[in-house]
Structures are given as C-alpha cells and as structure tokens.
Amino acid sequence: MNATPSPTVIDAWASLVRTEKALVDKVEERLKREGFPPLDWYHVLYEVDRSPQGMLRQAGVQDRTQLAQYNVCRLVDRLEREGLVERRQCTEDGRSNVLVITAKGRDLRRKMWPVYAAGIEEHFGARLTAEEAQQLAGLLAKLVAT
Amino acid sequence: MNATPSPTVIDAWASLVRTEKALVDKVEERLKREGFPPLDWYHVLYEVDRSPQGMLRQAGVQDRTQLAQYNVCRLVDRLEREGLVERRQCTEDGRSNVLVITAKGRDLRRKMWPVYAAGIEEHFGARLTAEEAQQLAGLLAKLVAT
C-alpha cells in the first residue's frame, strides 16, 4: 500500500529532520545563554497572549503547540508557579481551564522575543531570500494539508 | 546587529518548526504502534550499520545524529543492554569507544525500516512531487551552510 520512498524523498526527509533540530538547538542555546527559559515556555506565553483577552483554554494551547496533554498540564504548572499565567475555571465548560497571562508573563514574553528573533534571523532568515522563505513555507504547508 | 526577521521569515520559521514536529510525531507514533523503539534508536543503528565494518565511534554517532554527548552515551547503554550494539575499545584512541552493530541490531534496523519508510511516504513523500522534494532539500541545505 505504501511504497518505499524514493531516494530524493528520503534525502529531503533527512534534511528536514536534521536541519530543524540543528536550528532549534542553536536558537534554544542562545535563549539559555541569556538566561531565558526554553522555547516551549515562549510558545505557550505567545499563544495565550495573542488570544482574545489574553485568555486561552489549556486544550487550545495543546492544539496550537502540539504538546502532549500531560506536558501542557505540567508546563502550565511551572508557568503558574512562576506567576506567568493563571488558571481559571471555564464558565462555559466545567472540564476546561482558561489560562490567563499575567503582566509578568507578558513582560517575559516581550523580553524573550528579541533574543528569539535574533536567533531566527541569524540562523534562518539571513540565509534565505524573501522568495526562498516563501517558497519554503509553501512547501511545508503542503505537508500538513488535511 | 541582528534585525528582527520579516513576517515572511517568521512565518516560514514557524512552519518549519511546527511541520517537522507534526510529521515526526506521526512517524514515531506508527513505529510505537507496531512495537518498535523510538526513531533515535533507528538513527543510531543506521549510522553504525552503514559505517565501514559496521563500526563507528560514539563521537561519530554524536556528530551524525546531533544528539547530546550524554544522550548518546546513555542511548548506547540501552542499545547495548538490548544486545543491539557492542562497545569496544578503540585501538587508535584510548579515549574512544568503537560501537559495533550486532546481528540482532542489524535485524532490528532492517525490520524498522519498512515501517519508518511507510511513515515517511505517507506523511511526507506522498504530498510532494519529486521536484518539490528536491526544492525543499535545496532550501534546507542553505540553512546549514557553514
């Protein structure tokens, strides 16, 4: 049913996996070097922050970040412990939490961004033209079509 | 020194990170479903297997897989415990280990490949033409140039 992939495809796959890891490692390392928490913290804060009223259900975070449910749960534990988000009861669904970003959370996100951005630019943006970046995004988009 | 990336670049970056994770998760899930160990096991076995005489130093594994040094060490512990590779003293360098793949290791790798391959094909290969795959690999290659 599924034929074995062509060498071209295998090569492209390997490039994808290796390159992504190499780049993320470099970007993460920069964040760590500057004393910031891991990228996942940023991504969660970002998703909550950009949601209406700075609120988002845990399940929403899960969808947007692709983290496993129990990982979201425990990452939120940590964020909450640090005072970066709050968990509130959801009025519409008794099972859900609504996460609310705090001023401290917003502030951390704001401070992380320039460092994250510099990493993206150095290792990624600076190596592609605008057309190439678009082309890349276009190709990647084809891979997640439903 | 590092300007903030353009929206196009940020979008492409986000696509890269998200897409890679989504695809790897799907492929890993298939392996798990069929009772196989994680992808990293495969990658290590693969690298050792394809090296001359089925031997490779641990440091070589580290270079090729981009795993952290201590992770290679402990992953090799597990592989060794399962009888998939052996650690031997390196005759040329007293610090090094040489990993040797066993028959069992080769066998596992061989059995994992069709499952891995089917995952690559389903989630990746089948969604791209040969030209697109090449294009993608080309773009990714630009990102790791020294």
Added chain:
DNA sequence: CCACATTGATTGCAATTGCATAGAACCAAA
C-alpha cells in the same frame, strides 16, 4: 432520563533528558 462513549485535565511511577562535573587519554607548545 439513562447508559455509554468522549473530552479536558490531572497524577503516580518509570524512563529519559539536562546540567554539571569527573576522569582518562591525547595534543601542542615551551
């Protein structure tokens, strides 16, 4: 309304990973 499957969140326990360090072998320069 009553099962019964589903969804959202949590948690105990085991496995893995990250961090910091150690220690041995090698290497290069004086």
Added chain:
DNA sequence: TTTGGTTCTATGCAATTGCAATCAATGTGG
C-alpha cells in the same frame, strides 16, 4: 617531558517527559 588545554566518555542528581490510569463534565443515542 612537563604543563595546560582539549577531546571523549561516563555519571550523580534534578528536571522533564511518557505511559497508563483516574476523575469529572459533556455529549449522544435510545
């Protein structure tokens, strides 16, 4: 050949992740 730096591997300990349940709230079909 001694000193000091670097490479390669290993490990104790803490943090994170994965797995497999559990539990409560919803939703659904009869």
